[in-house]
Amino acid sequence: MDWIEGIGYLGTVLTISATAMSTMIPLRIISLCASCAVITYGILIGSMPVVLTELIQMPFNAYRLWQMLRLVRDVETAADGDLSLEWLRPFGSRRPFGIGEVVFRKGDTADEMYYIESGAFRIPEVGIEMRKGGIVGELGLLAPGNARTASLVCVEAGHALCVSYSDVKQLYYQNPEFGFYFLKLTSERLFQSGQRSPEPATAADTL
Template identity: 35%
Template structure:
C-alpha cells in the first residue's frame, strides 16, 4: 500500500464528508481541535495548556460524534472531564494563593487541601534542631512550642517553612506538642508538583514567606527596642 493511495483515500473521504452539513461541521471541529493541539506546543504554563486540551477534547468529541468515530468519541469523552477538573483545581489554587497574598494572610490555610493530616499526643517532638526539613507544616488544632526560644504557637498557623526553603534544609529549632495536636503537612515532592503545574503558585508562596520573614524581623526589632527602653529606664532610676 503506497503513500499515494493513502493520500488519495483521505482526500476522497474528506470530499465525501464535505457534501453534508454534518460532515462540514465535523471537519471544522476537527480542524479547530487540531489547531488547539498545535497551539498547546507553544505554551509554557499548565493552566493555558489544560484550557487548550479542553478545547481540543470538545472539538474531537464533535468530530467523533458526527463522523462518526466511536474510538475518538470514547477517548475524548474520557479526557474531557479529567482536563476540566485539573483546570478548575489549578485555577482555584491560584485564586486562593493570590487572595492570601493580597490580604497578607500568612497562615497558609489555603494549602490545607493539598496536605495530609496526622494527630500527635502532647509531648511528641515533630522535629528537632538540626533535622532535615523535608515537610512543611500547618497546625490545625492544639499548641506547639519551639523549645529553644520558649515560644508557643497557637492553631491556624503555617510553620517550618524557613528551613524547608533554606539552602542547608536543616531545622533551626525543635518543635514539641504542648497539647494533643492535629498537624497537616506537605512533602517536598508534592510542593514541587504544585509549583511546576502552576508557577504562579510558587511565586505567591515566595511572597508569603517573604512577608513572614518581614513580620518576624519587625517583631524582633520591636522586642529589641522595648528591651532598650527598659534598660534606659533602669539606668535612669
C-alpha cells in the same frame, strides 16, 4: 480537504499544542478546546469511540483546571493578607500528635511545613509555644541545606496539617502564578519577622 476534515485537523493541532505546554492552566484550557474539536469531528463522521474517549477525558481536564484556578485565587488572597495555610489544605495531610511527641529535632532535614489546627507545640531551644493558627517550617524550603534550626515538641495533644516540600515544589513548577504568590507570601512573613521583637511567630518562621 472538506470542512469536516478541517475540524479533525484542528483537534489534532490543539492536542499536540497541549502536550507542548509547560504550565498547567494553558495546558488544561487547550486540552478542553481540543476535546471539543475532536468530539465534533467524531460526531460528524459517526465515530462513537472517538467521542467517548474525549467525553471521558473532558471532566478530568475541567476538574484539574478548576482546581488550579481556585488554588491561584486562594494563594493570591493569602498573599494579600491571610497568611494561613488553609489554601493548601487539599494538598496536605492532617496528622495527630500526642503529648511529648517530637515533631522534628534541630539539625533534621526539613522536608515539610506545618499548620497547627489544634493543641500546643513548643520550641524548646527558645522556650516558645505555638498554638492553633501557627505556621511552622515553610521557610525551610528556601533555607540553605534545608536543615531545621530548632526542635518542635508537642506539649498538648492536637493536630497539624502537614504539607510536603515536594508537593509545594510541584505546584511551584507547574504554575508560575502559584510560584509568584508563594514567594510573595514567604517574603511577607520574613518582613513581618524582621519588624517584630522575639515573639512566638518570629522564631517559628525560621524553622
